Amino acid sequence: MGLASAGKTTIFNALARAKVEVATFATPGGEPHRAVVHVPDARLDRLAALFKPKKVTPAEVRYVDVAGSLQSDGNPGQSAQLTGQLRNADALLLVVRAFASDVVPHPLGQVDPLRDLNILNEDLLLADLTVVEKRLERLEKDLRFASKAGPSEAIRERDVLARIKEGLEAGRPIRDLGLGDADLKLLRSYAFLTAKPLLVLFNTGDSDEGVADLIARAKASLPYAQTEVASLAGRLEMELAELEPAEAEEFKAALGIEELGLNRVIQISYRLLQLISFLTVGPDECRAWTIREGSTAVDAAGAIHTDLARGFIRAEVVDWEPLLAAGGWNEAKRQGIVRSEGKTYVVRDGDVINVLFSV
Ligand SMILES: Nc1nc2c(ncn2[C@@H]2O[C@H](COP(=O)(O)OP(=O)(O)O)[C@@H](O)[C@H]2O)c(=O)[nH]1
Ligand SMILES: [Mg+2]
Structure with a gap:
């Protein structure tokens, strides 16, 4: 924009x-x-030069x-x-x-x-503030007519929105307010711009x-x-x-x-976007897959195919650079640098992964 x-x-x-x-x-x-x-992705390019796959698919x-x-x-x-x-x-x-x-x-x-940047930034803050104010008004009204304590969801939403309103009025975007996952989930449907x-x-x-x-x-x-x-x-x-x-x-x-x-x-x-790539290699395809930072080996398997997540047994994992140095998957295995990781392993950017699964 x-x-x-x-x-x-x-x-x-x-x-x-x-x-x-x-x-x-x-x-x-x-x-x-x-x-x-x-x-x-230079990593993908270099791995493709080694594996010479039929197809190279970047993120x-x-x-x-x-x-x-x-x-x-x-x-x-x-x-x-x-x-x-x-x-x-x-x-x-x-x-x-x-x-x-x-x-x-x-x-x-x-x-x-800098003037233009300021205008655009104010536009974004204002767009969110308008939504927040309208919703707050509605919530206050509902809460007044609800039972004494009111539904806790509504109270919670009101409190978060009030905090956001204060931030926006001070020029602070919502992404800077350090909201927790539960609050962010509560706000998702608003798709706030800031x-x-x-x-x-x-x-x-x-x-x-x-x-x-x-x-x-x-x-x-x-x-x-x-x-x-x-x-x-x-x-x-x-x-x-x-x-x-x-x-x-x-x-x-x-x-x-x-x-x-x-x-x-x-x-x-x-x-x-807090995205990272893990890589898969082979004679058919070398590919960079997109996952969120903090995703596990099962999430990574699921990015490839839901069957791989469902039947996940374990993941063979090696850093892209040592794999390249080893000169091939089997060589890397022989050198003992391919690790075996379970479901909860947190994938790192640049991991080369082979998912073992049962159907
Ligand atoms: N001199 C110069 N003209 C540019 C530059 N970038 C875009 N323009 C020109 O500015 C005009 C508007 O660009 P456009 O991309 O259509 O802007 P938009 O309205 O933001 O989509 C066009 O005539 C472009 O050729 C630039 O870096 N230097
Ligand atoms: Mg245009």
Whole structure:
């Protein structure tokens, strides 16, 4: 999300490596564009080089290009539709214009990234506050007419919402309030926007002058949990993404770009969502699977197939790097570096796993 002409579609295109038409004006009301993006993973690439499988399947992140910001522009109907789209997301990526241009007008006149960031942030806080206030009013009324003590669920919800209201009014997003799992579960159906992890992405011009300072100031203004700030030269990255790989390499070398900003953004997205990858290897497929941080071996088995979770016996586990060094699965087993783990084993990022199960 972001203000009009901040470069949302440009960055989306760069991420998607797709060519959705970039319009100078946002088109509120239109269907949002969606893209499934592969998470760059050097571990998977290197394992695939060793196992030479028929198929290599990386982990994925889905991006949605929505139009416009919340209350700041557009009419109420559009902003309700937009809010609905945002509520469906697991995390929000806020695109903030930091590039100067004589040909692209800024909806507010001058380019001022920190002002825009502040506006967008306030929009998110306000959207949640409106929901909280409405619900609190309703709950207070219900509780007044209920029996003396009232149903404990309602009391509990009222207390959490009151705490959230206080936080939001002080400018604190819900993700920063340290709510426990039980409270978060209670709130899930609201899909609060400030409960979602937030990635602020400054869309810079081709030079990175002043960008480090901008990022530092944005971080200082948003010192909250699950909040990241980064920058990307949107147009440049989109142009690079549209080139043939060999040509892109040439350009990158000429411009002295080592790693695409884009890849960093995808990795940050993944990390913000508190996702990790475990890997499976073999002659048919090498694959990165997505699970939540803290998932167990059974959860991992279930990510592959429910049958594997149901019939789980144990998991053979080895770190990707020693496996690579050993030069193959059987070699790794012979060296005794493949461990046998039970149901409750907490999977780590980069574990290579073979699930043993009975049908
Ligand atoms: N100079 C410059 N122009 C850009 C950059 N990123 C986007 N633009 C231009 O800004 C305009 C609006 O971009 P768009 O991605 O459609 O913005 P959106 O409304 O947020 O989706 C387009 O004309 C883009 O070509 C950039 O990094 N530098
Ligand atoms: Mg757009």
